Amino acid sequence: MNAPTQLAHVMPEIKPRPAPPALMDALKSRFGAQFSEAMAVREQHGRDESAFTTVPPPAGVLFAESTADVADAVKLCAQHKTPVIPYGVGSSLEGHLLAVQGGISVDVSRMNQVLAVNAEDLTVTVQPGVTRKQLNDEIKSTGLFFPIDPGADASIGGMAATRASGTNAVRYGTMRENVLALEVVTASGEVIRTGTRAKKSSAGYDLTRLFVGSEGTLGVITEITLRIYPLPEAVSAAVCSFPSIGEAVNTVIQTIQLGVPIARVELIDAHSVRAVNAHSKMTLREAPMLLMEFHGSPASVKEQAETVQEIAREHHGADFEWADTPEERTRLWTARHNSYFAAVQSRPGCRCITTDTCVPISRLADALLDSVAEADASGIPYFLVGHVGDGNFHMGYLIDPGSDDERARAEQLNRQVVARALALGGTCTGEHGVGLHKMGFLVEEAGAGAVAMMRTIKQALDPDDIMNPGKVLAA
Template identity: 80%
Template sequence: MNAPTSLAHVRPEIAPRPVPEALIAALQARFGAQCSTAMAVREQHGRDESSYTEVPPPAAVVFAEGTQDVADALKLASQHEVPVIPFGAGSSLEGHLLAVQGGISIDVSRMNRVLSVNADDLTVTVQPGVTRKQLNEEIKSTGLFFPIDPGADASIGGMTATRASGTNAVRYGTMRENVLALEVVTASGEVVRTGTRAKKSSAGYDLTRLFVGSEGTLGVVTEVTLRIYPLPEAVSAAICSFPSIEAAVRTTIETIQLGVPIARVELIDVNTVRMVNAYSKLSLREEPMLLMEFHGSPAGVKEQAETVQEIASGHGGNAFEWASTPEERTRLWTARHNSFFAAIASRPGCRAISTDTCVPISRLADCLLDSVAEVDASGIPYFLVGHVGDGNFHFGYLIDPDDPAEREKAEQLNHALVARAIALEGTCTGEHGVGLHKMGFLVDEAGAGAIDLMRTIKRALDPKNIMNPGKIFSLG
């Protein structure tokens, strides 16, 4: 396997641009207490959940409380040609929030209102600082819910920016399929709207999809209109243990290929089961496991579950255990969502180099099993979880941040994994986004011609290169 071109991007190139005192003074005059230069605030906005630890923080943080605040901050930054990094919940994993070229952070967490709920049309419009849990709490009385669930209580703006997905994506899709319209502030401070509440449109370029997944490099999202869904009449969850990861993966592949409309199917390897048991005080069987959820009518859920149970039995699945009450389901899914923190707790003082890939479902077993064999041979502690119903899985390599040899070994594993996924006609990232960590891999995946086209779009919308510069691809 050839060495990927992304080796140069393991450590980000830090090249801060000057931030004139005149800009800081102008921001303070316009925003008063909403603008902070306190080091503690700047440091909070200069790190995320990635393994990067040595990037300087932004020079200032503006706490936007409305679209006009965002527009005014961007106009000032544009005048001084200073970078702007949008900030939501700070839960990104690939270095999206880091001020590698300096600049200011615009925190939209105070823009946290649900603006309108249109239950008859199954849509909702929110500000970007609304989190997914907050949204579902506010609309549950309507009998509706928003299904995109990346695990962390991420902000809707951040989920839009990274084209997030999560455990429900196998049935409900990703943010790409569920964002209908946006309000965006461009690099010049202009407020534009894209899309409508209509379910479909053939009108002009699809600017909504252009901004979804742009990771803050084209503008700042200030409103999002989303699809929402009726709460299912019946929900049932089950766990099933398997003699091997391959058996669990084969069960998943057969389930999807048979067209079973399963809502969630998560792989948890034996290492991660042990970590979750210790962290969440559970007593799950310490074997590779699928955690599944079925949505629909009571009869439909029963039929789905019986079909999957039969498939699992054919692959050696055993100890099929049901969690039918909301409390039991919440306990299991909370444990799954806490797997990252369980892994970190298993090795005190460690950092996780977390990575994800996604491949066509028919290639999942090949990609996953080869990757597991590789990391087992390396001796690096790791955790493995996967939204395997759509071919997406996640490794977290647990390293001593002060041991360069461990970091290098983990990065080699990451590079081999992602190169393998691309060779199998998959993608370098199924849901984390490119950020800093996978810039080179995007070149490997998309090709030089596509990257040049992206650069053309970036230069057209952001000619001064102030929107989250140094992310996704270099301007060359």
């Protein structure tokens, strides 16, 4: 299958923009060994965790080590009107990193310093290559932590660029709420700063929010200031199995509507539990399951857990099984985070097409149960996981990458899931971003007028369309 065929449903035509020899010579002269044209390096930076597998790699890869490196590289690319694709750790799921128009991949993984920890103000400033696990390891001694947890050990820069969230979002919010300030290299190579360490501001346009979620299409994020939080006094985690997905979901809906401040509540279906058991050598009951975590004082944690246990019993849930020690909790959540890879390994050689819808909590059962029925009827192997406390769930369709028929059926299922979410007042992407895969859905969700305004902003800030072109906004 060639690249245009594989991408036809999201991008009618790929239009490469070859990097001119003068640019390649200038990059080699300025950066030396930091710049690579080796095919193995280029191929590594030309793929992510999406189902797209046949897009050509970038023309070269720059391993940036400072904001000055990024600014100089962008200036050189701007002079030659050559695309710039920011790269963190490659864990994105919607084709964000693919060099669909060629260009230079700017890898910020070496920009991995925690620059300042202001424990008294509950803020931290980091370079974009810092990963979430690294950040929490480095601030653990302060008694603070950064709660945004998308599962993969993603880079903070990538998490900001995609407006990521994850398992803790139901209590602590997403990157949108937790990024206070940014340093950004614009399409001209200028370095600007947005926001401050203050918790709020009414000064001018909110440029921080503009760049958070822009997926590299407006600039390269080179520094991020984040909110951090005190480690909870008490943490308790539990597993609860249910006879059906519907009863598990209704337990979550009632829990949220009652205002229980649960920190995490994750749904995994029987397919996912089976894959997790095989992958992580666990013995979880192979039935629809909620994984929950409660944060607070010992008394408040006990009260929260008792309340949710009673709600679960009303919906035929089993008694909670507790993970009482930090080691048990880590094992449980590691298994949940590995559910994607566990599912992929359950069908060797497959690729996964993922959905990422989010709906108002009152409509979660409607959206999820109909999506499950459609997947069951399709005959395509699938799995279901969800950050259901905030109405976000993922269907993962495991397809043979060489089968046009399976890809077409999976994409049709995806379109049906998105259409249902939009009809229920939801969104086509709760956390993965638009990338390549959801550009058409963005128009359906936001409307032509809003997307035209986005395109106007893109044109104003990036007139030569060099910042991660071909993503978010369809041509």
